Amino acid sequence: MPSSSSASTSTNPKRPVPDDINPETKRQKKDDQTQADEDWFNGNICAFFDGDVAEKLDEGRADQVASLPRPSDPRVSTVENADKKDANPPLQLVEVEIEKQDKALKQSPLEAGKSVIYWMRMNDLRLTDNHALSLASSFAQSNSIPLVVLFVVTPREYKAHDRSPRRIDFLLRNLRTLQSSLSKLNIPLLVHSQPHDAPRKSQPMEVLKLAKKWGAGSVWSNLSYEVDELERDLRLVTEGSKQGVRVELKHDRLVVKPGGVKKKTGGDGMYNVFTPFYNVWSDMITSNPSLLAPYASPKPNDVSALKTFGDDLKAMSIPTSVKGFELDEKDAKAMKKIHPEGEEAAVEVLNRFLTTKARSSQLGTVSPIADGAEDVSSSKKDSRLGTYGTGRDHADKDTTSRLSPYFASGVISARQVLAETARQSPGGKLPVDKKASATGTWVSEIAWREFYNHIIAAYPRVSMGQPFNVKYRGVQWETDPKYLQAWKEGKAGYPIVDAAMRQCNAQGWMHNRCRMIAASFLTKDLMLDWRLGERYFMTQFVDGDLAANNGGWQWVASTGTDPQPYFRIFNPLSQSEKADPSGDYIRYFVPELKGLKGKDLLDPHGRLSPAAFKALGYPAPIVDHKKARERALGRYKNIGEKPDEA
Template sequence: DAVVYWMRMQDMRIHDNRALSQASEYARLHSLSLIVLFILSPQDYIAHDRSARRIDFTLRNLMQIKNSLAKLDIPLHVITHSPRKTLPERVTTTLSDWNASRLFANVEHEVDELRRDLRVYELAQRTGKAECTFVNGKCILPPGTVLTKDGRGYTVYSPFLRSWIPHLTDTPDPLACAPDVESNDATVRQHPIFGQLFNSAIPEYMEGYELSKEDAEIMCVCWPAGEAAAQEILLRFLHTKARPAQFGAADPLSPGASEPKSGPKDSRLGKYGDARDRVDADTTSRLSPYLAAGVISARECVRATRALSEGKHSKVDVSRDTGVGRWVQELAWRDFYTHVLALFPRVSMGRPFQEKFANVSWETNESHLQAWKDGRTGVPIVDAGMRQMNKMGWMHNRLRMVTAMYLVKDLMIDWRLGEKYFMETLIDGDLASNNGGWQWSASTGVDPVPYFRIFNPYLQSKKADPSGDYIRYFVPELAKVFGDEIHNPPPRCAEKLGYPTPLVKHDEARQRAIKRYKNPGDV
């Protein structure tokens, strides 16, 4: 008899994994064997615009998890299932093949995934063979636990945060126990079924999601797989100084890279409150790929910042704009957007949260859209951001806002096309955060930027990259442009360097956007 933990692509870790922890506890109490199941579902990846990089990262992490689990005598069984509609039946058949009496999984809050899990639950109930338990694994606080006085979900971040903080600091947060060597008796290996499961192979790549050799190498260098790598990246953020102007593959995020420890005030975390919006140094944690894939838990991140301040303050003061406070507030944005997705599922169905903007007239301009994707808009900071994402699968938060707002407000192109391209390109693509970020930039979401407050990309450029080093790195045509001209090169200079002239004039585009938002439907 067995207990099954169904691992999904958002909870790829052994430590502090609630569903795995509960499954292992249950197995131990009832002397059952624990099996970890992972299902590769290509049709789901298509439906969610998953990037090849994210799929590759999933497979690389699976390899690490398989090895770690094997040391605990726990088999990881990986199956590929298509079509997605019959996935619940596949799960319940698998459960009965293994004679499993319990299934544990962490909730995925996207609509299709919730429907799928509900179906699994119903089928399992109908056959009466296995009981299913779904728990919160993604958020620091589960959706539905941070509500307004009248029991509704928050749609504005600041009151959400005010309500979120006391839960965070008052509730002790027990670390979910990792399974230990006693979880499975070593004899499971001898059992014929388990023997087969231990030998289950993990594909090296999925058809249609192969990376080019160069891309695969960059991804491995920038984003090494595994929990140990995520831990080292966290420690690097907590204890070492930001390095200026080293980007892309030339800036390996190698967790082994020895960087001297710095004092708490000088570390990336210590400086985060002031420096986080600068893109010309690696000022932020760069943990998003690991958080999105659940290689590290968000609770673990908060716990680590708490441990730093132990002895000084008993609680992390999240409301203060210090490094720690500010960073935990960013993690709260992640919770916020996931809560919004869970409580207002229409946002994940291509609908604007604010229905009044459902009929804004968009431009259909393939060449502008393509220029934006390629980083050839003629606005250096936009192009540098897009080229960084195309190369590394990651972009700094400030530039995600700048490039998104440029597509929507300057080029007047539908935000959903940008949202899709980000998902297809990012290694950290997460439906809730990506949709939240896009609907913020498009002024259509919960608590968005007002439609008339439109970023001037040239001013944003001066603030985020004052020296222009970041632009020079990612837009090599401009490597020899110095001074303020780097932010907005004169047309003659741009032409000489083979750099495009801007697609639109910012001031005119701004007026057009305000007019269209003011009167949705008007062209």
């Protein structure tokens, strides 16, 4: 077991640091470094133990370690395994296997079978503008056979991927809405719930077993771009070919599929920096309107379909909850109000963003589509979208779109959102210049989601707990669990940070500016590993999405692609003024400070008398920002060392 990284440099030797970096791809070149040199990175980048643990281990008292508090270990692949995936990205392997299947089918076509299966995943929960569902329906119609929608509940996978109970609750609520809509089309939605001990790799075989039971000659689905999901689909294609089942996997999550944004200089390379990526991507979507064209909605089955699958509809129903991911009654009610389910709700959330003014009354446990929003559709410049250029940084009102849960679960597509935005824009054209208009700024935010998905597809290591920029593999992190716990609970002593974390815990969501502030505080002020924060967000948020969450955390931690430079460290006090100019956000989520105003609210410990501060019942800052900043600069400048403790 690795020694504590909180020990001094005399007992904690310098860890190996990649020293041969290609400036374009920032990939580590393979050399003759022994595997022993990388053992420290096997599974965990740090021990995440405090000094007491290291002392007990040194004294041979390992039996006492389990009783000591420590943060949850992040899931981190070995460097060797990550490099193997990078050398052979799973998406490429899937595409090769599909090409092999398609060539074989041209020579020996398969029968259509007695039914068609559309395997719905947890990030495409919609009927509108759904690529694979649309094609599966057309195939079923052309062969006069019923379409079956299948969903697989996978508790073990949810646990492995740190899915939050709130995300699973949102999933189940959306499935119930979809089942009602599909029933009107005579299309059965059948839910196969895996046992909690079912191997994660068993999904493809179970789906193919159901295909055999239902006489389905084909299985259709949309691709995801995370490593595990791509390897699942690779097994589905290879096993389907062996069993005579056609597998159709379609790109649907993004407006432009991974690899589709080519460098203007030619070649197969992709952009690792956002701005040139965005310039090409935005040119593509404005010059080629078909990229935003919706896929046709599914057509009805024959009226006999629901009767044919009647027994399965009874046996394969939507569970009321998933064991290990239950919400208590209070949280369930709050989530339903704050994040209403269904495609109609998603469309209304979008419409409110495009046509109504921001309001501070939306801070609490309220619906994003609650009554009372002022309609300014006749003067769009006053809408939340119209003021997005400056308003997006303000957490004290509903200045952002609130669409992230619907994007993450695929309840609405980026194509639909951009097409509707274009329809409501002057001349029906989509503004993309982020310097010239608020709409252009918002479109660029959607493009960040696309960019990070392109990154995880091209560089699988970021799905495996590895930094994009391998130079920072050796950054030395702190390991005291008390600081992590204070950050999680919103008791760090910095009001804007605490307000952000309390919003996270109460609402399963957080304003984007506050996500950056909270993440910067964890990684730069507390000097705790970004993977701990990434994981905590995933376990709390209803909009937990690997690409966006990982991309955001690595941006703040300065380890990612096109990141914030390590020497740019957020000051919690100045960020408070930017994110919460009225103070309403802090006062709502940190009620201990509700009687304060102005700078006293932003920095009560620094501005109030000791007696007045103590009377608040609010914690003192757990670190000094100025000292913490200097420590962070030292760690990033001297990778692999702890110069501040030498």
